[in-house]
Amino acid sequence: MELFQLVPLILLSFYLLSNNVPQASAQRSTYIVHMDKSFMPKAFSSHHYWYSSMLQSVKSVAQTSLEPKLVYTYDNAFHGFTAVMSKNELQALKRSPGFLSAYADDVVTPDTTHSYKFLSLNTATGLWPASQYGKDVIIGVIDSGIWPESPSFKDDGMTEIPARWKGICQSGEEFNSSLCNKKLIGARYFNEGVRAAIPGVTITMNSARDESGHGTHVASTAVGNYVDGVSFFGYESDALAGIDQAVADGVDILSISLSYRRRDLYENPIAIAGFGAREKGILVSVSAGNRGPSFATLLEGIPWAFVVASGTVDRWFSGTLTLGNSKTITGWTMFPARAVVRNLNLVYNETLSACNSTELLAEAPDQSIIVCNLTDKNTSLFFLWSDLSRSNARVAIIISEDTSILRSTSFPYPGVVITPSEARDVVNYASNSDTPIASITFQETILGLEPRAAPALSGSSSRGPARSYPGILKPDIMAPGVLILAAYNPYTSTARIDNNIFLSSDYTLLSGTSMACPHISGIAALLKAAHPDWSPAAIQSAMMTTANPRDNTGKPIKDTEFNYRVATPLGIGSGQVDPNRALDPGLVYDANVQDYVNLVCSMNFTPEQTRTIIRSSYNCSNPSSDLNYPSFIALYEVQENRTTLTRKFKRTVTNVGNGAATYKVKVDKPKGSTITISPETLVFRKKNEKQSYSLTIRYRSNNEFVINDGSITWIEENGQHTVRSPIVVTPGVSDD
Structure with missing residues (x-):
């Protein structure tokens, strides 16, 4: 817990609501509207009355008896309102002083x-x-x-x-x-x-x-x-x-x-x-x-x-599969009960192990453990559960490499999931024994390093x-x-x-x-x-x-x-x-609201789109895409003619340790890149002091899709702090 x-x-x-719920009619929709509150006339005592007045002023263009309806007003995280209106009313609203942007409500x-x-x-x-x-x-x-x-x-x-x-x-x-x-x-x-x-x-x-x-x-x-x-x-x-x-x-x-x-x-x-x-x-x-x-x-x-x-x-919900030759395998299971599976006949053959039809599974012997191989098959585990429940088999050993199974609690049929490598012992034993049997215990939990490392x-x-x-x-x-x-x-x-x-x-x-x-x-x-x-x-x-x-x-x-x-x-x-x-990071990369404003101002938005985010209390006098952030990313386009690219970052770190400290940088450069840090040593005389450095990365675009990563780490001399930032060189995002 x-x-x-x-x-x-x-x-x-x-x-x-689910995504398939029908939304508003074609005539009227719900819109979220963003406003610049600095345009509110002094005659209005609150933003709520201002927005209500605006909606009243546009109702005549709808040519219908229905009026626009104010749903919510917002005044804390941002300024604006949600309203039900027609497209004509929305177009009229866009001409109102202070209007910034609007978009349809969504799921x-x-x-x-x-x-x-x-x-x-x-x-x-x-x-x-x-x-x-x-x-x-x-x-x-x-x-x-x-x-x-x-x-x-x-x-x-x-x-x-x-x-x-x-x-x-x-x-x-x-x-x-x-x-x-x-x-x-x-x-x-x-x-x-x-x-x-x-x-x-x-x-x-x-x-x-x-x-x-x-x-x-x-x-x-x-x-x-x-x-x-x-x-x-x-x-x-x-x-x-x-x-x-x-x-x-x-x-x-x-x-x-x-x-x-x-x-x-x-x-x-x-x-x-x-x-x-x-x-x-x-x-x-x-x-x-x-x-x-x-x-x-x-x-x-x-x-x-x-x-x-x-x-x-590092927690594994498991069932222990024990073969008749005493070989044990830890399988994955979330079956929500302590089913009794003790020395049952183990059935394996290549045809039956496909487990891809109710007709095939009907051939499974009564009260048996059946082996189902889902590796490289189109058989869905979802349908397999249903088919197994109608078969004579009591339990299933499922061979699969599908890691999504390890995220699901849906396990309605007694069984365990094992990997193809683990399945070799099962298949070998079942194929070479005259009377193969197996047992399975359920509702086990394993903590620690095995069977897989975590996270x-x-x-x-x-x-x-x-x-x-x-x-x-x-x-x-x-x-x-x-x-x-x-x-x-x-x-x-x-x-x-x-x-x-x-x-x-x-x-x-x-x-x-x-x-x-x-x-x-x-x-x-x-x-x-x-x-x-x-x-x-x-x-x-x-x-x-x-x-x-x-x-x-x-x-x-x-x-x-x-x-x-x-x-x-x-x-x-x-x-x-x-x-x-x-709790004790040594150094931090801090940023204030103006830093985020400068970032938004660098994003090539229209003035209205920009003010939708930052509102009217800030201006775009110093746009900058280089936010003081604890990570680095360098983008390139996949192209036949590889070109050399350079990206320069400036960062400022604040000493939040107990006092004076000196840090030296360690670089793990992404493959195919050159990293330059200046200076390579940061000296702080007291707590809360700030020091700046630059990071320049020289890298090449690629003619194929390749992601390379590395990091820089500031290591405190004669101290315990290490301050690590990842670096990624990656293709950019396509517009599709």
């Missing part, structure tokens, strides 16, 4: 224990005690809701609610204000966007209560209280309203495990609202998405957000470069995100046996960057408590420069999807988060 014990939580809930999708021990968090030393377990830091979770009765949200041992808290515990269907406490300090729900988009839609739970289980799982991962003995046997305007309200309510960390399909930053609600949150000193942690493993599948590469990739943990990059985790802005290396960091145990809706099915026995649980195992993101949110809360004077950029930098690019065997982190080859920073960012090292 995750443990960020004294961190208060506010849950901002919205109604999740939002979720990017969907032992991990705190895997991250080396403990009660004796390190980040937990140093932060007083996150005392008084508030995390806002934007998700599908919460199941407040879960033991993960009990407030045993919690301190008083921070005095700066401005939020409420909103009552609703099956949810009253008494369900909040000193752990769950607030809850609000937002569904007006979906109501406006789909008039007459049935809201099955009109409150902050979580029906899908996703929000409960994410929230308990980020800030869940300790629970002993647990085990496992929308629409974007609504999410946007939640973010805007969280900023107003006074959160310190925003945890957003959601994805939008919009590529452009000026039309991405998380990017726009996240900028406003960062402006107010709030760290925004977002999930990278689950579109991997292909190149450039990361859509939301928001430079001012902490983008989190998903990795495995490893999840195959589903989205990969960079980011399509929204490839000039900053994304994702930033990796955290546990595969089969994470956390609280869930107890009335939602979490597993099944056969085709018609559905099981529920108070806690469940889920996989995805949705599960990785709240780990980073929780660690950020602990760092904020330990270092209340650090900016969001400093907290992010501390985690990135101390992240570990190696697994628990000391070797580079592998990629589960590509035969466990070495992962690149386009998948893992700086590496696996190391909370205790982040």
